[in-house]
Amino acid sequence: MGRWKPDSRGRLEEAALTLYSQRGFDQTTAAQIASMAGLTERTFFRHFADKREVLFGGSPILRDRIVAAVASAPESAGPLDAVGKGLDAAAALLGEGRRDLARKRFTVIASNPGLHERELAKLAEYAAAIAGVLRLRGVGEPEASMAADAGMTVMRVALQAWADDDERGPELGAVMENALRKLRALR
Amino acid sequence: MGRWKPDSRGRLEEAALTLYSQRGFDQTTAAQIASMAGLTERTFFRHFADKREVLFGGSPILRDRIVAAVASAPESAGPLDAVGKGLDAAAALLGEGRRDLARKRFTVIASNPGLHERELAKLAEYAAAIAGVLRLRGVGEPEASMAADAGMTVMRVALQAWADDDERGPELGAVMENALRKLRALR
DNA sequence: AGCCTGATGGCAGTTACTGACATCAGGAGG
DNA sequence: CCTCCTGATGTCAGTAACTGCCATCAGGCT
Numbered sequence: 535m536g537r538w539k540p541d542s543r544g545r546l547e548e549a550a551l552t553l554y555s556q557r558g559f560d561q562t563t564a565a566q567i568a569s570m571a572g573l574t575e576r577t578f579f580r581h582f583a584d585k586r587e588v589l590f591g592g593s594p595i596l597r598d599r600i601v602a603a604v605a606s607a608p609e610s611a612g613p614l615d616a617v618g619k620g621l622d623a624a625a626a627l628l629g630e631g632r633r634d635l636a637r638k639r640f641t642v643i644a645s646n647p648g649l650h651e652r653e654l655a656k657l658a659e660y661a662a663a664i665a666g667v668l669r670l671r672g673v674g675e676p677e678a679s680m681a682a683d684a685g686m687t688v689m690r691v692a693l694q695a696w697a698d699d700d701e702r703g704p705e706l707g708a709v710m711e712n713a714l715r716k717l718r719a720l721r
Numbered sequence: 722m723g724r725w726k727p728d729s730r731g732r733l734e735e736a737a738l739t740l741y742s743q744r745g746f747d748q749t750t751a752a753q754i755a756s757m758a759g760l761t762e763r764t765f766f767r768h769f770a771d772k773r774e775v776l777f778g779g780s781p782i783l784r785d786r787i788v789a790a791v792a793s794a795p796e797s798a799g800p801l802d803a804v805g806k807g808l809d810a811a812a813a814l815l816g817e818g819r820r821d822l823a824r825k826r827f828t829v830i831a832s833n834p835g836l837h838e839r840e841l842a843k844l845a846e847y848a849a850a851i852a853g854v855l856r857l858r859g860v861g862e863p864e865a866s867m868a869a870d871a872g873m874t875v876m877r878v879a880l881q882a883w884a885d886d887d888e889r890g891p892e893l894g895a896v897m898e899n900a901l902r903k904l905r906a907l908r
Numbered sequence: 909a910g911c912c913t914g915a916t917g918g919c920a921g922t923t924a925c926t927g928a929c930a931t932c933a934g935g936a937g938g
Numbered sequence: 939c940c941t942c943c944t945g946a947t948g949t950c951a952g953t954a955a956c957t958g959c960c961a962t963c964a965g966g967c968t
Contacts, residue, residue: 536964536965537915537916537963537964537965538915538916538964542915542916563953563954563955564954564955564956565954573916573917574916574917574918575954575955575956576916576917576918576919576957577915577916577917579955579956579957580915580916583956584955584956585955585956612907612908613907613908614907614908615908647842650842650845651838651839651841651842652838654838654841654842654845655834655837655838655841658837658841675878676875676878676879676882676900676903677903677907679874679878680871680874680875680878680900680903680904680907681907683870683871683874684867684870684871684874684904684907687866687867687870687871687874688863688867691862691863691866691867692863695863713863713867716863716864716867717867717871718908720799720800720801720864720867720868720871721799721800721801721802721905723933723934724932724933724934724946724947725933725946725947729946729947750922750923750924751923751924751925752923760947760948761947761948761949762924762925763925763926763947763948763949763950764946764947764948766924766925766926767946767947770925771924771925772924772925909968910967910968911966911967911968912965912966912967912968913963913964913965913966913967914963914964914965915962915963915964916961916962916963917960917961917962918959918960918961918962919958919959919960919961920957920958920959921956921957921958922955922956922957922958923954923955923956924953924954924955924956925952925953925954925955926951926952926953927950927951927952927953928949928950928951929948929949929950930947930948930949930950931946931947931948931949932944932945932946932947932948933944933945933946934943934944934945935942935943935944936941936942936943936944937940937941937942937943938939938940938941938942
């Protein structure tokens with residue numbers, strides 16, 4: 535066994551979600567989270583830039599998966615088609631986890647404006663990355679940014695509907711495809 | 722003359738933009754801003770919930786104008802047409818101000834992730850308000866949210882292009898109309 | 909055996925914010 | 939003219955989010 539208990543980062547994430555759910559975000563201090571994870575406040579801030587970031591630890595992975603999927607779409611695919619591939623990948627990754635956990639996380643995020651802000655920033659980061667890939671595929675501006683942004687809107691809307699929905703509701707991928715179809719039909 | 726110099730709020734906004742530009746957001750304390758405006762730190766936080774908010778004082782006005790314009794679009798107009806009306810109103814209001822001031826503000830916001838985050842939150846707030854109006858017009862979900870979000874994307878992209886552009890470049894309204902046309906053409 | 913590395917702890921300092929209470933010019937009513 | 943009240947401001951103390959700096963020390967490398 536190593537010098538320390540393994541996966542400090544994961545323990546911090548778990549403790550944070552628990553405490554944010556129980557006592558609320560504002561009523562939870564970084565020191566409390568660290569303590570529950572068997573660490574100190576200082577170590578918390580080595581793993582996460584701030585109190586909010588601890589809820590978004592998986593963000594780079596999701597971004598990379600989406601970007602890879604968009605990049606691997608067939609040449610012939612239009613911008614929205616390519617973005618659709620990215621949404622498939624996102625649905626596959628996010629759909630793996632338990633829906634009740636996603637719901638718990640959403641509840642916490644929705645209950646605090648600062649956390650909501652951070653989520654928007656993450657979506658914007660994804661969108662910027664997607665737009666970059668689209669440009670590499672020959673899509674110009676502002677089309678690339680708009681297609682990417684539209685895709686993240688679809689993801690957000692679908693994710694919300696999916697989490698709100700019953701445990702036996704439609705799969706995340708289906709929800710996203712449906713939303714994307716409606717976006718295209720907009721006049 | 723009143724007991725205090727008038728327009729504390731405006732003085733705080735002006736001082737903040739000046740200091741954020743000169744020394745940077747992180748290197749500016751709320752006390753410094755207040756002091757430059759002839760006030761105290763405590764009064765700063767009575768006028769603005771936090772250090773970022775001072776750059777977004779005009780936000781409710783813009784939101785209300787956009788919402789009013791969307792609401793007053795003809796019954797026959799589709800969601801994106803109605804959103805287009807809102808963009809016209811936004812362009813009219815934002816185009817009034819001096820382009821160099823807008824550029825200064827954008828520069829500050831772009832230089833700090835936290836400020837960027839707040840701007841995204843404001844756009845999301847506008848979008849939520851627009852979606853509400855669209856639903857009143859009989860647009861369902863998720864169409865209302867997606868149309869509203871798309872409109873805010875267009876506004877953001879156009880505003881950026883307009884601010885980046887030369888002083889004698891196209892008017893803001895024209896830039897937005899152009900961007901909206903391109904969004905509709907997306908496939 | 910000696911050295912290096914990387915994750916952690918300890919500690920002091922700054923500053924963003926908050927709550928409670930004090931102040932006091934000017935307006936409203938007498 | 940006097941009095942009371944209101945609302946914007948000031949003062950002060952307190953919490954907690956971060957940050958920089960230095961210390962520690964098991965395990966791996968040479």
